[in-house]
Amino acid sequence: MKLFFTQKLKPLIPINTAMAAELLADLRDSVVQADCPKLAKQLDNQPSAAFLCAVLELSPFLREVLLRRPGIIETLCETPLEARLEQVFSEISASSISDGVTETTLMAALRRMKQEAHVLIALADLAGLFETAQTTGWLTRMAEACIRAAVCFLLRDADESGKIKLPDRAKPETGCGWIVLGMGKLGAHELNYSSDIDLIVFIDETSKAIGDPLDCVETFSRLTRRLVRILQDRTADGYVFRVDLRLRPDPGSTPLAIPVEAALNYYEGRGQNWERAAMIKARPVAGDIEAGRKVLAELAPYVWRKYLDYAAIADVHSIKRQIHAHRGLGDIAVRGHNVKLGRGGIREIEFFVQTQQLIAGGRFPELRGSQTVAMLGRLAERAWITPDARDALGQRYAFLRDIEHRIQMIADEQTHVLPEDDEGFLRVARMMGYAKAEDFSKDFLAALATVENHYAALFEQAPELGSETGNLVFTGDVDDPGTLETLSKLGFQRPSDICRVIRTWHFGRYRATRSAEARGRLTELTPALLKAFGETKRADEALLRFDELLKGLPAGIQLFSLLQSNPPLLGLLVLIMSAAPRLADIITRKPHVFDGLLDPAIFAEMPTRAYLEERLESFLGNGRLYEDILDRLRIFAAEHRFLIGIRLLSGAIDGQRAGRAFSDLADLMIGKALAAVLEEFGRRHGTVAGGRVCILGMGKLGSRELTAGSDIDLILLYDHDEDAEESDGEKQLAPSQYYIRMTQRLIAALSAPTAEGVLYEVDLRLRPSGNKGPVATHIAAFGKYQRKDAWTWEHMALTRARPVAGDETLLAHIASEVDAILALPRDAAKTAKDVVEMRALIExxxxxxxxxxxxxxxxxxxxxxxxxxxxxxTGNVETKRRSTATEDILAHLSHSFAEPSVSDELVDAHRLYTRLSQTIRLCLTGEVESDDLPPGFADLLCRAADLPDLQRVEIHLEQVAKTVRKHFDALLRQAMRKA
Incomplete structure (x- = not known):
């Protein structure tokens, strides 16, 4: 090995030669102050001085370190650079076992030594002494050395405190059970200059070092947290590496250190496509290396599928679609271009390789390597790619990685974006060896175009995910910038929160998304969902309601498949989530109600009484236990209230038809509940001789105008033999007490909250004497009270009375009794006066x-x-049979009381109010506030009123109300005058 300064160093050109000369002078001063005579002499050498002069001017980060610590390059005057790096790595390893080492002293030592190695690697890279693979290899080794030094220190510290018991303190990592996997570029020996390090930490619970397996997760999670602090915290000496632990299974809900068995279960049952790709680069880098290798061996079948069945191919296509969306991350450009994530960038080359590996690696073990360029060669050998693709992508990979390193050498920042300003851009060009920025731009654009062409060819057959909307990428645990932009364009106000929610779906944390098939279907459905939710006025709110639905679903495949194949149903679901918070809340709390929508005939069949009764009998089956019957009634009522509401929401039925359906459903529920209560009550208390029960439906139940959220107004009437004194059961009761207690039991059955909810809220205030009277009334007392003591308002309420459940003979008797009471002669003027006064009092x-x-x-x-x-x-209705329905009565007002045109206007008004109020009660839990309507709800109101916009609906409502009040005043004044 030659000494650094004796080798031919690649010439670099500073941007500002005068500034460069000043900086070299500053270095000379620092060299003198630091007493570095060998370096001082070397600076007199023209090639060495010129190289260092340019480095100081082009890289502010290297400049700051070299001016402060010139001794780093003093060593290069007598020790080859590679040998010095080996010495530094040895010193890093020894730092954790030096005498008196503490966490604080270790942190300081690692930062100083990492900084030295960092500078040496940069100098070799800039000087052209290292090729790209050598640079990334040395950077990776430096990271490994720092991680292992920290791990060894922490293991010994845990051993000393009794948290674990190491088999060999001299070799703390051996058999320690703490597995630290390097992921991404660290695992592939491809670390970049200012990279984060991606780690996954597992625990081998079978290790002898672990005393109590129950405490190991807490122990090793605490050690992992300390490991992150040692490496990542910024001190006066800087930092070692930023650490990212988010590649571990389900990072939002798992500890920092995960037991191996739990991890294997996760990957086998809930592992995602992108996690398969990530595991290609996984490698044990510290801790129990041997245990780490065993874990990866166990994971091999998950990553490398031997047979490409349909599901495996679908998985790879899913990855392709998600990756393909990255193509939307900006057009090919130069300034401001993201060298890693942008079109034609490093990520495209990496995914190009990884997807081929996932397809072929199961059958060809030689394709399972982690290094990008090496695998390009192996893929070409196996003819999975052409030699031209191998050479072109390999060369561009090295070129782009070099650019990435130089961008990061400027300020030691983890950025992949080329500067947009002239000086910053030229700085990168000069560090790459270009004299002119234009020449660098030309070569850079050519490289991007080459990568883009090969990448596009790979994905020609992959279905587009982002073609219409832009990026929609939810892999990993970091927000994709293009996806955030796409979500914003779609109409989402908090795109980062929406990304987090969707990643939760992909992690399989809900029962509905635990299976790979369910997640695959949901992934396919997601673009359509986002587009549909985005078209609402409050997309975030609607999607979060859908998320609440997913949380409660026991399974998802059937629903996702149905929504995927049935766009109108998807539209209906979005409408519920965006326009009907009440319905959305029902689905969220009781997702089983949505099951009814799986019936394709749901919108074709009207919810008549016969239809509901047939399904109720089938649903109840042979159940005979009291509580079981009541729970089944609650479940049935909740589902069919929802389905009636859905028909109303979709326009399959109108408000008037919905009112009848809600009322028919209530009749059936009351009848079945009454029968169950009578049977259960009779078990202990027997029966009363000649006992019969009848329930009168009052209010909107009686008039068959119930809404989705209506209470039910009831009066319970009974009869028995005159000589009956007590019931004949085990615990005998007097007749009046018997029926009062039985009625109380019925009220509880209907209105008591249970795990399955409440059937109905019950109101008994319309019974004789109101709240002061008994809850159950004998028919004789009822008739006597209505004939002699009832107020006008009570007779008004009785006009809506309708027998709904009970003994058939008593029902007929009560119906005729009510008819008779209502037919009694009345003073029309007094009645009109009472009505007017009562209306004024309410107002x-x-x-x-x-x-x-x-x-x-x-x-x-x-x-x-x-x-x-x-x-x-007052006998002003022209019908053959008494009707309790308000609209029916208004439609048949006698001509002597109201002109036909007046009757028509009153009917039209009632229909308008019915349509609007049914829609409001279906969708909202509170009142309508014009300035804060749920998204999409205003459209429903407009549809109900058959008007184009909400302002016109409000104007029309005011006009209708004035018309009704005018007729109300005129008709009742007329009645008072006629008398």
């Missing part, structure tokens, strides 16, 4: 919140209901 005590409060606003739903109820009570 005073419960004023509307805003114009969207369609129930309480003047001219709103209450006005329409009161008009219909007044007409029903």
């Amino acid at each position: 005073k005590e419960k004023p509307p919140r805003n114009l969207w409060d369609m129930k309480l606003k003047p001219g709103g739903i209450i006005d329409l209901e009161f008009l219909a109820q007044f007409a029903a009570l």
Whole structure:
């Protein structure tokens, strides 16, 4: 080996010769102060002085170190550079066992020695004494030496404190159980000048050094954290290496040190495509080297698949699609171009090699190497690539790596981007040996174009992932700049957060994404999902709701496949997530409700009572246990409320039809719950002689106008033999007590919260005497109260009463009883006066919140209901059979009470309110706030109102309300005058 200064050094040209001369003079001063006579003499040598002069001017980082520590190159006057590097590495290794070493002294020593090695390697590189592979090889060895020195120190320290028991303190790494894998360029011996080092840390739990396997994760995670601190923390002496541990399995939820068995289970069950590619370069670099080799041997079948079955080919194509999207990272350019990630850059060459290796390496072990250029040669030998591709990519790889090193030598920063300013760009060109920036630009563009052409040819058959939208790359654990830009363009406000969420899907942390097939389907679906969510007004919010859905799904393949093959269903899902937070919340909490959408006939069949009853009987099956029946009812009700809502949301049914469907569903649930309660109650308390029960549906349940979020208003009535004194069960009860207790049990069955949710919130305030009266009423008492003591408002409420469940004979009796009570003669003027006063009282005590409060606003739903109820009570409805539906009554107002045109306007108003209120209750949990509507919800309101924009809907609502209030006032004033 020759001495550094006796060799022919590649000439470098400084940018500013005057500045370079001044810097050389500064170096001479430093040499004198540091007492470096050999170097002082060498500076009189013209070639040596010229080289150092240019280095000082072109590299601020090297300048700062050399002016402060000229002794680094003093050694080169009598020791060959390679020999000096070997000495430095030996000193690094010895630093962890020197007398009195502490963590602090070790950190200082490693920083000083790494800095010296760093400078020596840079000088050899710039001088043309090292080829690219030699430069990366020396940089890698330096990193390994530093890592091993820190690991050895930490192992001895842990041994001394009793955390572990080393088999041999003189050789602490042997059998220690602490496996440190070098990944990426460190693992491939291709480290760049200012690179991070990628590590994965495993624990061999079978190692004799580990005392308690239960404590080993905490022990070695703590050691790993200290290892990172020793290497990475910036001190007065700088830092050694930035450390990245994010290539380990599922880094967001796993410890820094992972037991081998857990890691193997992860890779075999949840390992991702990009992790296969990453493992190509994995290599034990410190700790228990032998155990590390065994781990990689066990992982070989995961990385290198012997047979290229369909799934394996799909995996490789998935990698290709993700990599191919990188082509969107800017056009081929020069200034500001990312030499690593940009088009035609280093990453494209690396992926070109790795994808070929993944395809062929399972059958040809010689293709399993980690070094890029060497594998280009092996691929050519096997005819997987042409000799032309081997030579062209090999040469450009070295050229681009040299440029990368020089960019980083400027300030010792981990950057891969060429400077955009003239001086900075020329600085890199001069360090590359070019006198003119234009010549460098020409060669650089030619290199990028060559790489791009070979890379594009490799992926010609791969489906485009980013062609329409741009980059969509979610591999690794670092945000891809182009992907962030794409997400922003799609409409996402927090693209980095969205990247993190999608990476969570790929890590298989949810049950729905644990299988490789599910993750593959979701990867295929992701671009369409992002595009669809991006078209909503609050894309982030919608996607996060979808993420909550994924968290709760027990499995994902079926749903992902369905969405992939059914764009309208995907659109519906996006609509739910963006426009219907209430429905989205239901899906999130109870994802099983979404199962109903897997039925392709769901939108073709109307949710009639017969349809619901048939499915309910099938769902209940032969279940006879009380709690099981109730839970099945809760599950069925939740799913079918959701499916009715979906039909409404999609436009398959209108608001009026939805109201009937919600009410039919409630009727069935109440009937089945009542039957179950009666049977269960009878087990202990028996039955009452002649006992019969009937439930009257009141309010919107009675009028068949329930919404997705409605409570149910009920009155429970009963009858029994006159001479019945007690029930005949084990624990006897008097009839009144029997039915009160039974009713309380029914209320609990309907409204008590359980793991399966609540069937319905129940309101019994419309029973005789309201909250003061018993919860169950004898039919005789009910008839007597309604005839003699009921207020006008109670008779108004009774106009909507409808028997919904119970004994068939009692149901018929109660129906005729209600008809009879409503047919009683009334003073129309007094009734009208009571209605007007009641409406005024409500308006005073419960004023509307805003114009969207369609129930309480003047001219709103209450006005329409009161008009219909007044007409029903006073005989102003022309129908053969009593109807409880508000709209039906308004449509049949007698002509003596209201002109047909008035009746039509009232019906139209009610239909508008029904469509809007059904949509609102379906989608929102709270009230409508015009300035803060969920994205897409405004469009639903416009569709419900059949108007083009929300402003026109609001104007129309105001006009309709004024019309209704005008008719309300006129019709009731007229009724009072006529009397």
